[in-house]
Amino acid sequence: AQSVAQPEDQVNVAEGNPLTVKCTYSVSGNPYLFWYVQYPNRGLQFLLKYITGDNLVKGSYGFEAEFNKSQTSFHLKKPSALVSDSALYFCAVRDLYSGAGSYQLTFGKGTKLSVIP
Amino acid sequence: EADIYQTPRYLVIGTGKKITLECSQTMGHDKMYWYQQDPGMELHLIHYSYGVNSTEKGDLSSESTVSRIRTEHFPLTLESARPSHTSQYLCASSHRQGMDEQYFGPGTRLTVT
Numbered sequence: 395a396q397s398v399a400q401p402e403d404q405v406n407v408a409e410g411n412p413l414t415v416k417c418t419y420s421v422s423g424n425p426y427l428f429w430y431v432q433y434p435n436r437g438l439q440f441l442l443k444y445i446t447g448d449n450l451v452k453g454s455y456g457f458e459a460e461f462n463k464s465q466t467s468f469h470l471k472k473p474s475a476l477v478s479d480s481a482l483y484f485c486a487v488r489d490l491y492s493g494a495g496s497y498q499l500t501f502g503k504g505t506k507l508s509v510i511p
Numbered sequence: 512e513a514d515i516y517q518t519p520r521y522l523v524i525g526t527g528k529k530i531t532l533e534c535s536q537t538m539g540h541d542k543m544y545w546y547q548q549d550p551g552m553e554l555h556l557i558h559y560s561y562g563v564n565s566t567e568k569g570d571l572s573s574e575s576t577v578s579r580i581r582t583e584h585f586p587l588t589l590e591s592a593r594p595s596h597t598s599q600y601l602c603a604s605s606h607r608q609g610m611d612e613q614y615f616g617p618g619t620r621l622t623v624t
Contacts, residue, residue: 430615438603445610484553498559502553504553
């Protein structure tokens with residue numbers, strides 16, 4: 395079984411400060427990990443993914459995420475937050491070795507990011 | 512922006528009505544998915560398809576049905592809408608490989624009165 399946890403319902407950060415949105419996961423094998431962003435009344439937009447290779451993944455809009463296998467984490471980061479980054483962020487995981495239904499993603503509950511001017 | 516479309520974007524209907532939510536994609540993706548999401552909350556997979564004539568139920572029990580007669584089209588139907596069906600419905604698609612990300616449509620916000 396695969397699962398993902400986003401321990402913070404909300405993260406507040408001042409504009410210009412670095413931001414981190416946390417995600418931890420649980421899988422039987424090796425994980426595929428994804429981050430998505432959702433703006434109000436919109437669908438989800440893909441930000442970045444980790445499949446294999448370099449533990450630091452760079453994505454859209456200046457976001458990056460660090461894969462840490464020992465801590466089973468995949469935290470989303472950005473060096474300098476913008477007000478326009480305020481949105482709902484979802485982490486998702488797929489187990490490489492999952493069987494039937496293996497293309498399904500398991501999503502976290504989401505973290506609301508508020509960037510304060 | 513991904514080439515995946517949903518209509519209508521907003522729908523308000525009365526209890527007992529039959530409705531179909533449309534989803535289409537022009538990327539030639541084999542895999543398509545329907546999620547249910549209450550505002551600002553997590554996503555729940557209700558249906559998915561791995562190709563034409565393939566449909567499966569997801570993790571969340573749903574009274575809706577789906578069909579996949581064409582690769583690009585994955586409609587969701589509610590035979591008799593109820594207030595408990597009020598929610599946002601998101602359609603997504605992905606390519607063949609499991610490592611590929613899912614692309615989401617803009618969603619349909621359904622309200623059943």
